[in-house]
Amino acid sequence: MSSHSPGSQEHDNRQPDPILEITDTNVTYTDGESYVLEDASVSIHRDEILGIVGESGSGKSMFASAILDAVPDPGVLTGQLRYNGPDGTVDILGLSDEQLRAFRWEEIAMVFQGAMHSFNPTMKIKTHFTETLQSHDRSVSEGMSFARELLESLYLEPERVLNAYPHELSGGMQQRALIALSMVLNPEVLIMDEPTAALDLLMQRSILSLLHDLQAEYDLTIVFITHDLPLVAGIADRMAIIYAFEFVEIGPRDAIISNAAHPYTRALLQATPNINSPLEAMESIEGQGPAPANVPSGCRFHPRCPVATEECESVDPALEGAESNRHRVACHHVERAREELTVSTDEAGAFSATESTTRPSTDGEPLLELSDLEVHFESSQGLPEGLIGDPDVVRAVDGVSLSIEPQDLVCLLGESGCGKTTLGKAMIGLQEPTGGSITFRGDPLDEHDDARAALQIIHQDPSSALNPNRRIVDILSEPLLHTHPNASIAERRSRITSLLERIGMTPADAYIERYPHQLSGGEQQRVVLSRALLMDPDAVLADEAISAVDVSLRIEIMDLLLELQAEFETSYLFISHDLSNARYITEHAGGRIAVMYLGEIVEIGTAQRLLTDPRHPYTEVLRWATPALGLDTDGDDEPPVREIDVPDPINPPSGCRFHTRCPVARETCVDTSPELRDCADVDGAVACFRSDPDHQYWESEPLDGASERPE
Amino acid sequence: MNYYLRRTIRIPATILGVATLTFGLIRLLPGGPFTQLRIQLRRRGMDAQEINARIEALQNIRPDKSLPEQYIDYLIGVVQLDLGQSISLNKPVIEVIGQALPWTVFIVIVSTLLMFILGVLLGSLQAYWEGTTFDSVGSGLSILFMSIPYYIYAVAFLVVLAFSWRVFPTSAAADRSIEAGFTVAYAVSVLHHAALPIISFTIGGVGSTALSMRGNSIQVLGREFVEVARLRGLSDQRIATRYVAMNAILPMYTGLLLLIGFRLGGTVVLEEIFTYPGLGFYLIEGVNANDYPLMMGCFMVITIALVLAVYVADMTYGLIDPRISVGDADEY
């Protein structure tokens, strides 16, 4: 355990010093009939990071709004919120409008999920800072120099960011600018509501480690609200789990991770794909959280709880101390839950059962074969621009060769903007390549008659992948019209109902007449999946197909994908930015992971090899970015990249494209570009000079900021 | 820069198109453009050559030439601002237009600005007080305003305020007894004469502006950045103007482009009702007097005015909305 480890014993032994005391706080709607936050009683300690974890729709955002007395209309907030600031204790609900206006942001500030939506799109970033300073009667010049300092410590160029409009920044930059904006008045408490959910894993982890530094430097108290348990487990001192508008467990991080008491917490720990747990141990939680209007009686978790008894159906358990007052839980059967529900967070079990999965036969014709594929976009259109000066070219995919066998699974892994989606769409013929070739069963893709129907897609966001104006039966009839053009309505219906029942949407007769908006996210994704598979495809592109669904559902959807792969005898191209999801699905299907960076594949191999023996520095970085659910994981280690942001793909760096961020780049990498070569001793291939012990790389000087780490 | 260039090149191209259309339409007129005139002149005993010379003087067209030559002559005339001679007024068309154009521009700009300001105010207030009686009454009124064409207000104002009560003048752009110039008396007279046309034209457009402003504002009010601004402690006034109004007005800017066209066209009716000596008035005069040079000249200048107005709006769009890089203004 490292010396900076959060949540260590010293915290437990110290007398808690609460900066915020929240007692019996409720938020109600429709004249007090439905609760969206019920009996919340939590203390937030000074200078701690409190992680609050819950599924979407569990009331965790409402908790954030409640702390600032900013519950959206017509919600009613009741209870007691005491803030012990440097100037004494404040009763937040007792503040006048003007006092509240001054209190917010000066004492407690907030960071929202979508930074894009938090900035006024018609104003420069700088104006957001200055107007905030002015509204709180602060000196603008002093405040702005503090803002520049903050931006710099968040790895941003202050002048460039301040003079930009929000839309001119990437998502990661916006989010960091928003964090700086939230800290510009030097508040005591920062409440962060899913501040990184919309970002890539690497960016999430980078921001988290920066946050950890900021917290120490400016003595901040951070309340970090998320649905992603492993993510927050990396930095939190204490954690609180919220389910169906109630806190069900609160305790020190280590106690929650290693000795969780509530069945829901235990299920969450088990349901989260991560790179440390053995595959077979991960399982999803059945069902979904209730809506405010129909919260179950007794313990709210009892319909989904494996250890529920009759007592749970009638008596609502109180949130009380499990071992000590520091670890509180709301469950009648803590002992049984701990005994019967196993949580495996130890690394020992990892990679045990993976050998049993079978690789598809590689003899015979590959299903899809790409050679030196290029997709370049011109970023400006129109004739006059073409005549005057060269148009900007985005090299989305730049020389990729890859072959996919029948019933294969290849996962494209990389940050957003690395070209993985473009590559995927080119592979299934939805994006015209500008160079290189794709063959489908030996013929050029665009000349093969069956290729169109044989290559299907599952999109990231199921809600936009379904036409809102068509019922499920109409949507699913569409592929049947292609595969069974003569089928009658009744026959199509019965095919659809039987498939819906197969994928767990019962009773199918009820679902079939619905419109997409009447389904939950998970159900929508199942319909999208069914639509692709009803085409009886040879390959399906699953473009981040699980990142839009709740964490607790991801394993379930991936399992469904895997089961249906066998039944439909199809190949998958699985696109992800999350190594743990990539690992889960590739290990199960016996596939490969191809790591992409700025339009190129930099490493390819089995999940196990990439995790245990990564050869490319970028793969190592991605591995660092993947939260691991262990006690010895820290959030305070520096990101192992020299730059946080991905370079502009319009002018990709010379030589090895990763050299601008690579922690071990040397002079050679600046002007020579490594080829993707098969690894000599292990499976897969890698594009890095470090794989060649005789390369001149080893003689050249390390670049500025790069470490000299020898092999 | 390229976009500006391309957009600028489009102006002469459009004007050329309109000139061609005008030329073609003259030829399509029943029995040719000058049959009527020719009959009149012959009745006065002129011989054919004299008539041709006269017609040539009236319009920069030589009737005995071939069609392509006539077309070229016509275009050269347009470039030289020679739109021919008005038959009924016996003046060069360009002179008539020179006097009429400022009045039309004045009426359109003032009434459009007023309409926009009033509509935006009404719409924002409705949005802030969404669901109140004020809001529902406002929406009802907006729909009613939209159902009544502007010329009905014009007729009503004219009948009541001008003819019956004699509070306002019934014709002309200024009192003839006052000499034109930058004097208070003249300015008052101009405003007095323009008041009714401007008011009728303004009321006619307030309803739809208010309705769309209301819808946009309600949307913006629900956006997260407004909530964040509130949490940041900004004053309500700053949020209302810089956050809500700004973001609600921007989408309406593109609609304004189309609106300018409708409103410029609408002056035809308005000016005729108020006998207000603008382009539209002379256009109708030309129609009624079979004065084709005047009619076509007015049509062309109204069109050019619209082309320029849309050009200016297009060019400034990128400046007003930072999210739209120049060139996207095409994409509404």
Added chain:
Amino acid sequence: MQMSTDTDVNWQSERTDEAIDWRDRLHEGFVLRIYEPAIIAWSDRRTQTGLLIVLVYLSMALVDLLGLWRDASTSQAPRMLGAFQNWSYPLGTTQSGVDVLALIIDSTPFILQMVLAGGVWATGVAVIAGTISGYKGGLTDSVITAISDFFMSIPGLPLVIVLGITLEPESPLVLGVILTINYWAGLGRSIRSQVLSIRNESYVEAARAMGTSTVRIIRKDILPNLMPYVLVNFVFAARYTIFAAVALYFLGVLPYTGQNWGITLNYAYNQGALFGLEAIHWLLAPIIAIVGLACGLILLSQGMDRIFNPRVRTRLTGESESVESTPDHTTEVR
């Protein structure tokens, strides 16, 4: 509309039977396209009012076509009778002894045909041009955009006046088209940009991946999403048609035979003005006829988008909603 589920055909089976059940399809089509929209339309007060108003005009047209009210002619009645004074002539009479109600009713079929033609032409051309331009892109797009740009640069009314003199249209259908001759251009442009964004939706891409034909994608995936917008603009085009027609008849620049609201307004204004308030009924009757029709159309359109909004649809036809689909009540609304 519950259908029997044939359990012997499941999603894997190869059997396809060829009988296409037209009765089921018709029934389903009726429920989806007529019955449900009607219920939704009726549930909105504005649409309800608008519908009633439009029905009044339709019945006026019917009265005229069936000859249930006298035709307008001079000296058919005492001169300058006020409104509601003599119930044989409820709206009074004109200076030349014409029944004002007969005048209004006489021209209703003409006006309705013209309005319909104008609306259909303007929105029809706009939808076709905008959809093709937006979906096809490339050269087709450039050409269509250039044409619509040109038409957008010509102010409507003056062009219509010039065309009116040139072509002398008398048929209401032709007149409707001429009045909205360039109205489609602006509308087409905004439909184009909407098509551009719908084209990039994932579900259109999924349809393309399935090899669905362009025509089917446009018909099933693109047009239904445009419908609320198109319908609202149909009403605006219709409103523009009637406003423009009345204005031009009022100014006397359109050729005419017989009577219509614009000409009535013209006579009432020019001749009736001599009588002052005594002739107010003569002036008001056509005005109310115009405003009423415009108002009815706008009210009708106000609730129109609801018909095409599946969320409203499901709520009103009483279908159940799944738990997560009521964002208004969940906590994560932001």
